[in-house]
Amino acid sequence: xxxxxxxxxxxxxxxxxxxxxxxxxxxxxxxxxxxxxxxxxxxxxxxxxxxxxxxxxxxxxxxxxxxxxxxxxxxxxxxxxxxxxxxxxxxxxxxxxxxxxxxxxxxxxxxxxxxxxxxxxxxxxxxxxxxxxxxxxxxxxxxxxxxxxxxxxxxxxxxxxxxxxxxxxxxxxxxxxxxxxxxxxxxxxxxxxxxxxxxxxxxxxxxxxxxxxxxxxxxxxxxxxxxxxxxxxxxxxxxxxxxxxxxxxxxxxxxxxxxxxxxxxxxxxxxxxxxxxxxxxxxxxxxxxxxxxxxxxxxxxxxxxxxxxxxxxxxxxxxxx
Numbered sequence: 001x002x003x004x005x006x007x008x009x010x011x012x013x014x015x016x017x018x019x020x021x022x023x024x025x026x027x028x029x030x031x032x033x034x035x036x037x038x039x040x041x042x043x044x045x046x047x048x049x050x051x052x053x054x055x056x057x058x059x060x061x062x063x064x065x066x067x068x069x070x071x072x073x074x075x076x077x078x079x080x081x082x083x084x085x086x087x088x089x090x091x092x093x094x095x096x097x098x099x100x101x102x103x104x105x106x107x108x109x110x111x112x113x114x115x116x117x118x119x120x121x122x123x124x125x126x127x128x129x130x131x132x133x134x135x136x137x138x139x140x141x142x143x144x145x146x147x148x149x150x151x152x153x154x155x156x157x158x159x160x161x162x163x164x165x166x167x168x169x170x171x172x173x174x175x176x177x178x179x180x181x182x183x184x185x186x187x188x189x190x191x192x193x194x195x196x197x198x199x200x201x202x203x204x205x206x207x208x209x210x211x212x213x214x215x216x217x218x219x220x221x222x223x224x225x226x227x228x229x230x231x232x233x234x235x236x237x238x239x240x241x242x243x244x245x246x247x248x249x250x251x252x253x254x255x256x257x258x259x260x261x262x263x264x265x266x267x268x269x270x271x272x273x274x275x276x277x278x279x280x281x282x283x284x285x286x287x288x289x290x291x292x293x294x295x296x297x298x299x300x301x302x303x304x305x306x307x308x309x310x311x312x313x314x315x316x317x318x319x320x321x
Contacts, residue, residue, distance in 0.1 A: 024055045025231050028065050029078035031058055031262055033181060033276045034216030036269070037101045037243030038078060039256040044242070051234045058261045069095070069221065075228070076220045076235055081290060082134050082297050082304050084219040088314055089306030094222050096316045098236050100286050101243055102216030103277035104201020106135060107184045109169075110176035115197040118146035121154045121176065127165045128178035131158035137300040138200060138213060139178060145207040166190065180215075182263060182272035189268065201277050211292020215277070225316060233318060240280030247278045287315040 029035030035058060044050040057074070059065060062083055068074040069087060078101060079087075088095040114120060121143070130136055136158070140150045148154050157174060159165050162183040169177050170191050178200075179187055188194045204213040218239060225232045246253040254270040263269050281289055297304045 024053045026075045028074040033105045034078045035262045040245040041242035042260045081214045086306035088310045096222045098218040100281035106200040108198040110197045111193045124175035125155045127174040181275045185272040210288045212289035214293045283319040
């Protein structure tokens with residue numbers, strides 16, 4: 001009888017372990033640069049080569065990610081950095097950053113070769129999208145760090161979307177524009193003589209100290225990470241490897257990015273990948289980079305990070321490698 005009970009208990013525990021291992025990790029990502037790093041992991045998961053049993057969903061609007069994480073319909077999400085801070089405030093601290101996946105990806109483009117520094121934007125009209133969001137705050141910070149006051153020394157015409165910026169630029173409106181990749185690559189392909197004059201990530205590096213222009217992160221509910229630590233760490237490791245592959249194999253990665261619905265134009269994505277700032281910062285390096293960035297956004301507009309800066313518990317201080 002004891003042997004029977006012991007055998008039944010062992011079988012039960014074994015089945016519980018199998019069920020736990022097979023439990024899917026629900027991952028959300030945005031179309032565009034913040035989701036591009038995941039393309040290889042998506043493919044590996046589909047082919048049965050991934051450590052985690054991930055279920056991926058690609059969405060178009062940041063609000064969809066906010067709603068899904070808040071409802072508990074997703075476990076991990078690739079999202080803009082300031083959105084993670086907003087969610088941290090909304091969820092009363094029940095959110096943490098796993099790693100950074102995207103640095104920069106914002107560039108100033110112009111025709112004519114007159115812009116070589118931020119100071120060269122003085123007296124010029126700049127077309128941009130993203131007012132009230134990270135692009136505006138990052139741009140204003142860099143302008144002021146270089147002695148220019150937005151809308152006084154440099155006129156910024158804020159438009160509703162990147163496609164409108166591209167359209168007006170093609171019509172000869174404005175002296176320069178602010179666009180993220182891959183949209184910047186599309187603009188240079190469409191408008192003859194248009195070139196990348198400045199990388200905002202590089203300009204930020206010059207003036208931002210230990211902070212970085214951190215555009216995209218992987219974040220999860222803290223309660224999920226605490227109860228699924230092994231899965232969270234495995235995701236960090238595999239997402240980092242995936243991002244490294246995308247960065248070093250742009251042609252192959254572009255095909256995967258299109259296949260998995262992250263972007264629609266493979267040749268354009270291939271050209272854009274080297275400019276997207278794909279990375280895998282975790283632990284202390286992540287905390288230093290993100291803290292300074294969020295502080296800049298908070299000082300510009302507290303609502304951009306949800307009204308208060310996250311505390312140190314916001315940062316998952318474990319390196320996956």
